Amino acid sequence: MGAEFVALSLPPILIGSLAALACALPGNFLLLRRQALIGDAISHVVLPGIVVGFLLTGTVSTWPMLLGAAAAALVAVGAIQLIQRIGRIEPGAAMGVVFTTLFAAGVLLLEQSDTSNVHLDVQHALYGNLESLIWIDATGWQSLLDPEALAWMPPELIRMALVCLIVMAFIGLLWRPLAISTFDEGFARTLGIPATLLGLALVTVSAIAAVAAFDAVGSIIVIAMFICPPATARLMTDRLAVQVALSAVFALVSAVVGYVLAGYGPIWLGYADAVSAAGMIATVSGLLLAAAALVGPRRRGQSA
Amino acid sequence: MGDAPLRVRGLTVSYGASPAVFSADMTVAPGAMTAIIGPNGAGKSTLLKAVLGIVPRVSGQIEVFGAALERQRARIAYVPQRASVDWDFPTRVIDVVEMGLYRRVGLIGRLTRQHRATAGDCLARVGMSDFATRQIGQLSGGQQQRVFLARALAQGADLYMLDEPFAGVDAATEKAIIDVLKSLKDEGRTILAVHHDLSTVPDYFDRVFVINKSPVAEGTVAQAFTQDTLQQAYGGRLATGLLDQLFPATPAAAAPAFPARPS
Amino acid sequence: MIDIGYNATLVAIGAGLLGIAAGVIGAFLYLRKRSLVSDAISHATLPGVALAFLVMVALGGDGRNLVALLAGAALSALAGLGVVHWLNQRTRLGEDAAIGAVLSVFFGFGVVLLTVIQTIGAGRQAGLETFLLGSTAGMLRADAWVIAAGGALSLLACTILRRPMTMVSFDPEYAATQGLNPARVDMAMMALALAVTVVGLKIVGLILIVALLILPAVAARFWTERSEVVALLAGLFGGVSGTAGAVISSLAPDLPTGPIIVLVAAAVFIASLLLAPQRGVMAGALEWLRFRHRVHMRQGLLALAHGHTVYEPYTMRLLRGAGLIRADGVATEKGRAHAARAALDERRWQHLRSRSENAALAARYDGLTPVETWLTPDQIATLDREMTGSGGAA
Numbered sequence: 007m008g009a010e011f012v013a014l015s016l017p018p019i020l021i022g023s024l025a026a027l028a029c030a031l032p033g034n035f036l037l038l039r040r041q042a043l044i045g046d047a048i049s050h051v052v053l054p055g056i057v058v059g060f061l062l063t064g065t066v067s068t069w070p071m072l073l074g075a076a077a078a079a080l081v082a083v084g085a086i087q088l089i090q091r092i093g094r095i096e097p098g099a100a101m102g103v104v105f106t107t108l109f110a111a112g113v114l115l116l117e118q119s120d121t122s123n124v125h126l127d128v129q130h131a132l133y134g135n136l137e138s139l140i141w142i143d144a145t146g147w148q149s150l151l152d153p154e155a156l157a158w159m160p161p162e163l164i165r166m167a168l169v170c171l172i173v174m175a176f177i178g179l180l181w182r183p184l185a186i187s188t189f190d191e192g193f194a195r196t197l198g199i200p201a202t203l204l205g206l207a208l209v210t211v212s213a214i215a216a217v218a219a220f221d222a223v224g225s226i227i228v229i230a231m232f233i234c235p236p237a238t239a240r241l242m243t244d245r246l247a248v249q250v251a252l253s254a255v256f257a258l259v260s261a262v263v264g265y266v267l268a269g270y271g272p273i274w275l276g277y278a279d280a281v282s283a284a285g286m287i288a289t290v291s292g293l294l295l296a297a298a299a300l301v302g303p304r305r306r307g308q309s310a
Numbered sequence: 311m312g313d314a315p316l317r318v319r320g321l322t323v324s325y326g327a328s329p330a331v332f333s334a335d336m337t338v339a340p341g342a343m344t345a346i347i348g349p350n351g352a353g354k355s356t357l358l359k360a361v362l363g364i365v366p367r368v369s370g371q372i373e374v375f376g377a378a379l380e381r382q383r384a385r386i387a388y389v390p391q392r393a394s395v396d397w398d399f400p401t402r403v404i405d406v407v408e409m410g411l412y413r414r415v416g417l418i419g420r421l422t423r424q425h426r427a428t429a430g431d432c433l434a435r436v437g438m439s440d441f442a443t444r445q446i447g448q449l450s451g452g453q454q455q456r457v458f459l460a461r462a463l464a465q466g467a468d469l470y471m472l473d474e475p476f477a478g479v480d481a482a483t484e485k486a487i488i489d490v491l492k493s494l495k496d497e498g499r500t501i502l503a504v505h506h507d508l509s510t511v512p513d514y515f516d517r518v519f520v521i522n523k524s525p526v527a528e529g530t531v532a533q534a535f536t537q538d539t540l541q542q543a544y545g546g547r548l549a550t551g552l553l554d555q556l557f558p559a560t561p562a563a564a565a566p567a568f569p570a571r572p573s
Numbered sequence: 574m575i576d577i578g579y580n581a582t583l584v585a586i587g588a589g590l591l592g593i594a595a596g597v598i599g600a601f602l603y604l605r606k607r608s609l610v611s612d613a614i615s616h617a618t619l620p621g622v623a624l625a626f627l628v629m630v631a632l633g634g635d636g637r638n639l640v641a642l643l644a645g646a647a648l649s650a651l652a653g654l655g656v657v658h659w660l661n662q663r664t665r666l667g668e669d670a671a672i673g674a675v676l677s678v679f680f681g682f683g684v685v686l687l688t689v690i691q692t693i694g695a696g697r698q699a700g701l702e703t704f705l706l707g708s709t710a711g712m713l714r715a716d717a718w719v720i721a722a723g724g725a726l727s728l729l730a731c732t733i734l735r736r737p738m739t740m741v742s743f744d745p746e747y748a749a750t751q752g753l754n755p756a757r758v759d760m761a762m763m764a765l766a767l768a769v770t771v772v773g774l775k776i777v778g779l780i781l782i783v784a785l786l787i788l789p790a791v792a793a794r795f796w797t798e799r800s801e802v803v804a805l806l807a808g809l810f811g812g813v814s815g816t817a818g819a820v821i822s823s824l825a826p827d828l829p830t831g832p833i834i835v836l837v838a839a840a841v842f843i844a845s846l847l848l849a850p851q852r853g854v855m856a857g858a859l860e861w862l863r864f865r866h867r868v869h870m871r872q873g874l875l876a877l878a879h880g881h882t883v884y885e886p887y888t889m890r891l892l893r894g895a896g897l898i899r900a901d902g903v904a905t906e907k908g909r910a911h912a913a914r915a916a917l918d919e920r921r922w923q924h925l926r927s928r929s930e931n932a933a934l935a936a937r938y939d940g941l942t943p944v945e946t947w948l949t950p951d952q953i954a955t956l957d958r959e960m961t962g963s964g965g966a967a
């Protein structure tokens with residue numbers, strides 16, 4: 007059990023958990039700023055980003071694609087803001103305009119370019135392939151202490167951990183200005199907090215989280231984790247710090263339970279194959295949200 | 311200190327194709343309470359927001375205590391008419407007041423016990439100590455207004471700008487707010503408030519600035535709060551009854567109409 | 574005429590009809606600020622498609638019946654719509670959060686079901702993935718007919734419901750006083766959006782169908798302030814995008830229909846954003862420059878008239894450029910004349926605005942427009958007499 011678990015299940019569970027965490031944390035602020043769907047928009051434009059990254063470099067190496075994806079996310083966010091501002095369009099529609107256009111361009115580019123021999127397709131972008139992120143060199147728990155084996159951990163794990171650290175550092179260091187400008191942007195400005203810049207930084211960090219998570223686990227988890235754990239936590243408490251902490255807990259629970267259910271659920275039911283872990287993680291996060299919406303202590307707002 | 315707390319020159323602000331405030335000049339006297347008055351839609355709120363850089367200006371220069379606004383942020387506090395915040399936001403009354411300490415605590419500094427005591431004091435000054443741990447949305451409109459005033463107090467500013475602090479609040483809140491403003495004045499701070507209720511202007515304020523898109527008059531209550539300037543600013547929109555009540559048969563002193571700029 | 578074949582022609586007609594219907598419905602969604610609800614609807618179709626397939630297979634079929642798949646899609650989209658509504662009404666979550674939660678969770682569950690389908694009989698699921706991005710290649714004739722008929726039906730429903738939707742999206746309160754139930758009209762609007770989405774699944778795919786509901790509507794909004802015209806224009810843009818996209822993509826093998834339709838719509842949007850005469854970006858920028866010019870000119874002249882210092886460098890440049898002041902800042906003769914005229918105009922306005930009987934005219938004061946614009950020379954002469962009579966500011 008030990009060896010198999012450490013080699014096959016531990017890395018995906020860790021990666022899934024880190025990805026969930028990295029998205030859920032900034033998701034709290036996006037949710038409170040009524041920008042919850044930015045995560046949705048970003049995860050759609052990742053596809054054109056990686057296609058362009060691939061076309062520019064001609065290789066399927068990770069970094070150009072990640073950079074392409076991150077660049078596309080920033081371009082999209084900039085375009086959304088610009089269109090909203092200069093075209094006087096409401097935010098939802100501006101988002102819809104930008105991400106559908108970029109996604110369509112991405113699909114077209116993908117079809118036009120010769121990518122049939124490389125592993126680059128829309129399905130992969132959507133569902134990711136969490137199950138394949140295994141650690142072949144692990145022979146058991148002791149491998150966690152073996153530098154030789156550690157060197158062969160899935161690179162996604164290290165990347166995801168790094169991004170998770172970046173996200174936590176950002177939110178930890180800028181907690182007060184983030185909280186103030188999220189609550190009352192005009193007041194933040196009168197304090198001299200560069201609210202626009204901070205908002206952009208928040209979206210940038212979200213984009214970094216989305217791109218790294220997308221690479222590891224596909225965009226469904228990304229969208230679900232940006233929204234569901236923070237929304238669930240929102241229905242449980244009236245304190246910001248508590249909300250953020252709870253959202254982290256819900257994200258981790260979704261990732262672990264979702265992975266286990268996807269991997270072992272069908273076996274328990276007598277079927278041979280596992281189902282999509284990414285899809286199951288999103289489903290579990292939705293069930294948590296449904297539970298909070300039904301019985302959460304703070305499910306009603308002041309107005310609702 | 312010879313620098314006026316606020317000096318505005320030639321300020322024009324627009325939301326679209328026509329100005330909401332046109333060519334406003336204003337000099338706020340230090341240590342006084344000044345009311346900004348004018349009819350609805352006269353641009354009073356816009357004037358404050360433009361001074362604070364919340365809305366962009368088409369033209370004009372603004373000096374706060376003799377320097378650019380950006381360098382004097384710490385010396386200004388602003389209380390909006392009705393804060394356009396999400397009242398459902400996960401934050402308590404005391405958290406909101408502590409936001410006012412931001413510039414003192416710093417970007418990554420921690421709140422010390424002393425900071426918390428300061429925030430508690432500010433809340434006490436507006437008579438809201440009992441509500442410190444309530445979620446902000448669970449208060450009445452007047453109570454919310456007082457909390458935002460407490461947040462401004464926590465800023466420890468020298469110039470307080472308030473947008474209709476008494477609009478839509480109960481009598482108890484109005485009393486609490488005016489007491490706080492008067493105590494601020496006694497501490498030598500400057501108050502600039504948009505004010506709606508003309509009948510309380512002489513009681514509450516030392517000076518007035520009258521505006522209707524462009525400035526109409528500026529000066530002490532005796533100089534600038536006259537039948538003539540009100541007529542000019544409000545046109546037909548003032549009930550004659552109110553005018554008679556405000557100015558019982560005293561001939562209006564000749565007030566400088568335009569230019570409002572001194573010399 | 575380009576000959577694109579019978580199926581492709583049907584698809585192009587269907588895509589055109591669908592585009593018109595989507596444009597019109599999208600316009601109403603946009604005016605109600607609910608464009609992205611359609612994103613939740615479209616993603617929520619996936620579990621329904623998968624479940625319909627599973628049911629058909631369980632009943633012994635091959636699971637390819639398009640009508641049954643679309644019925645499943647419609648049912649689960651309806652459920653998704655219900656959840657969005659419920660979360661929004663019954664909890665403190667905003668509509669954006671409700672939309673995001675529904676689209677990601679339903680879609681995630683749909684993906685789980687797709688893998689279940691793979692598990693129970695590999696290979697047989699072929700075809701379901703095309704619902705993601707749409708595909709018209711190798712489409713059955715019956716399917717093409719389903720799409721053309723579905724597009725026509727949605728368009729018909731739009732036409733019938735056009736008036737109540739216009740009224741509700743323009744002014745729900747007024748509509749209610751006219752005996753319309755805004756909630757019910759909203760529901761009808763959502764039902765139509767759902768119909769358009771479901772019909773569009775096969776052509777455009779569930780990820781991009783939302784584009785047809787958003788792009789034409791937003792583009793149309795740039796050209797007019799009237800809601801009926803927005804709806805008509807959006808229908809036109811949608812129809813053109815649908816037809817043109819379908820025709821273009823049938824010309825070459827590796828031009829996928831859905832993305833091409835979306836990109837045509839995006840081109841229409843970008844053109845509108847830039848070029849529309851009033852709300853367009855270029856018109857807006859020009860307008861702003863002109864406005865700034867007027868403000869600074871007027872303020873500069875008034876400052877000259879009153880002997881005030883001009884602090885703004887831009888104002889100085891304007892005055893100098895127009896020959897109103899000399900390089901050293903002193904007014905020229907022409908400058909003095911213009912300044913005097915501006916000051917006189919300001920005094921006239923001031924007088925006008927202080928008289929209660931002029932309220933209507935006084936409301937037109939903006940600091941910039943000369944009083945001559947609104948008054949006849951006779952009226953101005955009277956005004957001037959009044960001013961000297963009452964000893965107005967000299």
Ligand SMILES: Nc1ncnc2c1ncn2[C@@H]1O[C@H](COP(=O)(O)OP(=O)(O)O)[C@@H](O)[C@H]1O
Nearest residue numbers: 325326330348349350351352353354355356357
């Ligand atoms: N955000 C805004 N967008 C467009 N117009 C505005 C906005 N805010 C105020 N206005 C317009 O500007 C004018 C001045 O408004 P305001 O400063 O709020 O007046 P006051 O505070 O004196 O009642 C009004 O005509 C108002 O309609």
Ligand SMILES: [Mg+2]
Nearest residue numbers: 354355356391
């Ligand atoms: Mg106001």
